[in-house]
Amino acid sequence: MPINAEYRGPGELPEVIAVFPLPGALLLPRGQMPLNIFEPRYLAMVDDAFRDGHRLIGMIQPDVTHSSDRNPVLFRVGCVGRITQLAETGDGRYILELTGVSRFRVIEELSVLTPYRQCKVDFFAFADDFIARKGEEAVDRQALLDVLTDFLKANNLNVDWEGVESAPNEALVNALAMMSPYGPAEKQAMLEAPDLKTRAEILIAVTEMDLAKKRTSGEPGLQ
DSSP: OOSSOOOOSGGGSOSEEEEEEOTTOOOOTTOEEEEEEOSHHHHHHHHHHHHTSOOEEEEEOBOGGGOOSSSOOBOSEEEEEEEEEEEEOSSSOEEEEEEEEEEEEEEEEOOOSSSSEEEEEEOGGGGGGGSTTTTGGGSOHHHHHHHHHHHHHHTTOOOOHHHHHHSOHHHHHHHHHHHOOOOHHHHHHHHHOSSHHHHHHHHHHHHHHHHHHHHHHOOOOOO
């Protein structure tokens, strides 16, 4: 396995992957997610990811509304990422960055001896994830920027507008979706969106509902 891997299609990914259940965490293809790893089972997962050469970890949300035990039921769709940066902290933690490769659908969770969970997955339903910037011309960029402006004003936040304006639509939509402060259900809807246009529309709709709630009730928005 080369140090820098380029995956050109679903057939180049393994059928069984380690999964990291994390509520509210959204990883999307070509997006970057920082992780602070400290639990022993996930430290072992990272070590094994390097040992097998793939350096892949599947990010997936637990469906907490239908779970009550130590191993909660998982949503059926997640996104696999490759470890592209890793640092040891000196106190037993790993600080790493995952770069999203492709979404996957869980076929079944496997009974394994590892302390972390593993699933047999299917990437073929998301073959378009391997095509960078696919469908970004259909995104209503101005509507996205308008709702971003309203959100920033409502929450007294600032943003690097030069970076925003220079970002391609795919990078902009996915970065805003990943950083958005919404809950697991909204994050899962954005993850499972069939295309970039729909993902942007979901993000805009959820943000507009949050802003409307703040305007009409005076209650704090989703944080």
